[in-house]
Amino acid sequence: PGDSETLKAGQIITARKLRDENSMLKRKDLKPVVAREAIPATSEPILQGITRASLQTDSFISAASFQETTKVLNEAAVKGKMDELHGLKENVIVGHLIPAGTGLREYDKLVVGSKEEYEALLAAKEEEEAEAEA
Structure with missing residues (x-):
């Protein structure tokens, strides 16, 4: 997760928190956090x-x-x-x-x-x- 000490891999955060963390990391010339969209769980009923x-x-x-x-x-x-x-x-x-x-x-x-x-x-x-x- 970049050089962040507060965020961990796989952690779900808001877009605002990601933006704030990356701004802080850029000010300190550290590697920003790379994120991906969360994939929601899906299900479907099975007739048995x-x-x-x-x-x-x-x-x-x-x-x-x-x-x-x-x-x-x-x-x-x-x-x-x-x-x-x-x-x-x-x-x-x-x-x-x-x-x-x-x-x-x-x-x-x-x-x-x-x-x-x-x-x-x-x-x-x-x-x-x-x-x-x-």
């Missing part, structure tokens, strides 16, 4: 069949449940893959609660009951703690 789409999921357990079970499980074992169990299908396969509705992990420790029952539980807990201290 149901078999191919299900095999390309992030979850190898989900992929193994659909087709080519041996191949999928062997590849996962060789690559040392780990399934985070985020989807419904893989959680059903391993026998966990599905991560939807009341099966969401944020509801794991949720206790449902009346306020009176809750207050009675708190009072009983406080009594136990007081007896333990005495």
Whole structure:
């Protein structure tokens, strides 16, 4: 990137910052920075069949449940893959609660009951703690 000490190769900067940096370098009789236009990333959707789409999921357990079970499980074992169990299908396969509705992990420790029952539980807990201290 020329003789610039502040800019690095591959860094994306504004045209104004480039102009300012090159002006400063020219005043010091140093080599100016050479730049190229940034090339934006592009993408296009690919329509896949149901078999191919299900095999390309992030979850190898989900992929193994659909087709080519041996191949999928062997590849996962060789690559040392780990399934985070985020989807419904893989959680059903391993026998966990599905991560939807009341099966969401944020509801794991949720206790449902009346306020009176809750207050009675708190009072009983406080009594136990007081007896333990005495």
